Amino acid sequence: MAGILVYALHDGEGNFNKNALGAISKAAELGGELGGEAAALVVGDVADDACASLGNYGAAKVYRAKDVPEGLAPPIVDAMAKVIQDEGFGYALFGGGLLGFEIGAGLTARLSAGVTMEVTEVKVSDGKLVAERPILQDSQIADVGYVAEPGIIIGRLNAFDANETGGSAEVVDVDVELSPWSSKAKLIQRGEQRGADVNIEDAEILVGGGRGLGAADGFKLCEELAESMGGAVAATRAVVDAGWYPYAAQIGQTGKTVAPKLYLAAGISGAIQHKVGMQGSESILAINKDPNAPIFEFSDLGVVGDLHKIVPKLTEAIKARRG
Numbered sequence: 001m002a003g004i005l006v007y008a009l010h011d012g013e014g015n016f017n018k019n020a021l022g023a024i025s026k027a028a029e030l031g032g033e034l035g036g037e038a039a040a041l042v043v044g045d046v047a048d049d050a051c052a053s054l055g056n057y058g059a060a061k062v063y064r065a066k067d068v069p070e071g072l073a074p075p076i077v078d079a080m081a082k083v084i085q086d087e088g089f090g091y092a093l094f095g096g097g098l099l100g101f102e103i104g105a106g107l108t109a110r111l112s113a114g115v116t117m118e119v120t121e122v123k124v125s126d127g128k129l130v131a132e133r134p135i136l137q138d139s140q141i142a143d144v145g146y147v148a149e150p151g152i153i154i155g156r157l158n159a160f161d162a163n164e165t166g167g168s169a170e171v172v173d174v175d176v177e178l179s180p181w182s183s184k185a186k187l188i189q190r191g192e193q194r195g196a197d198v199n200i201e202d203a204e205i206l207v208g209g210g211r212g213l214g215a216a217d218g219f220k221l222c223e224e225l226a227e228s229m230g231g232a233v234a235a236t237r238a239v240v241d242a243g244w245y246p247y248a249a250q251i252g253q254t255g256k257t258v259a260p261k262l263y264l265a266a267g268i269s270g271a272i273q274h275k276v277g278m279q280g281s282e283s284i285l286a287i288n289k290d291p292n293a294p295i296f297e298f299s300d301l302g303v304v305g306d307l308h309k310i311v312p313k314l315t316e317a318i319k320a321r322r323g
């Protein structure tokens with residue numbers, strides 16, 4: 001069967017991840033063209049109606065593995081592998097995100113499957129799925145086909161839009177026998193990251209902070225500036241990796257893609273991996289002390305100078321103007 005199984009990540013309280021919902025919508029669209037079914041796998045004791053609600057995004061069936069814990073990859077690989085093999089799914093689709101990458105990689109090894117990561121689009125060609133993947137620093141797109149089933153497709157974050165179509169999915173419980181190595185680690189705690197309550201993808205004004213801030217404390221400057229304009233704060237991977245700001249705020253290839261009305265970049269060099277996440281912004285304003293910083297090549301307005309002097313003055317001026 002040329003069906004597509006999607007891993008439906010959730011927060012443990014019946015709220016499904018936006019990227020997982022996008023992957024289900026994409027699977028439903030592709031399933032229609034392939035003549036196969038789009039289904040989802042949910043792990044954990046998620047309520048019937050929450051599982052059935054995935055039908056609203058196009059899932060015909062939801063396989064629920066109640067005893068498999070959410071959050072760690074190895075047990076979910078066991079569950080995905082079982083459902084794919086028992087039900088004969090031709091493809092597994094992940095909506096992106098670190099857990100999806102990890103499960104997808106494990107599943108690939110388990111099933112000796114072909115895998116494509118960082119996929120931005122999927123299409124049907126000659127009755128098979130073909131994944132589009134940006135290569136060469138996102139300057140080219142490669143079409144990747146699969147010579148055998150199953151094919152594993154791992155989307156880039158925000159690659160697939162969630163579309164509500166109405167409908168309810170059939171919920172089928174599955175028993176999964178965990179591999180011995182799948183219970184060697186346990187999840188101690190799940191929690192919201194600082195800043196995760198602000199949905200930077202919906203913000204109209206974003207103040208992005210980079211390594212030029214000098215230290216985690218430097219983000220106070222960005223927060224004050226963002227607050228003065230009613231905006232939110234974003235970050236580069238360099239500062240997220242350094243532990244200065246949470247991953248929820250990361251923009252770029254391995255973070256979020258945003259398109260605010262204004263993106264103000266403070267102390268950000270403008271690496272290609274950052275640019276791909278914010279180049280859709282309506283206006284880009286960059287403050288950088290290096291006149292040759294790449295960010296100036298795609299900014300609408302560039303200010304060469306020390307952000308520690310400029311940003312507080314800008315915040316003051318905006319506050320004064322707004323009364």
Ligand SMILES: Cc1cc2nc3c(=O)[nH]c(=O)nc-3n(C[C@H](O)[C@H](O)[C@H](O)COP(=O)(O)OP(=O)(O)OC[C@H]3O[C@@H](n4cnc5c(N)ncnc54)[C@H](O)[C@@H]3O)c2cc1C
Nearest residue numbers: 210211212236237238252253254255267268269274289307
């Ligand atoms: C596979 C892969 C995926 C990646 N994914 C991402 C991603 O999703 N998002 C992302 O952002 N990056 C990503 N990166 C990392 C990316 O390549 C860059 O390393 C990163 O974006 C640089 O962050 P930065 O601009 O904060 O730091 P830097 O490149 O170090 O730039 C700091 C800038 O601050 C300026 N500066 C310093 N002091 C001041 C001051 N006082 N006032 C004003 N300006 C100052 C400097 O001139 C410099 O231009 C990825 C890399 C790889 C290999």
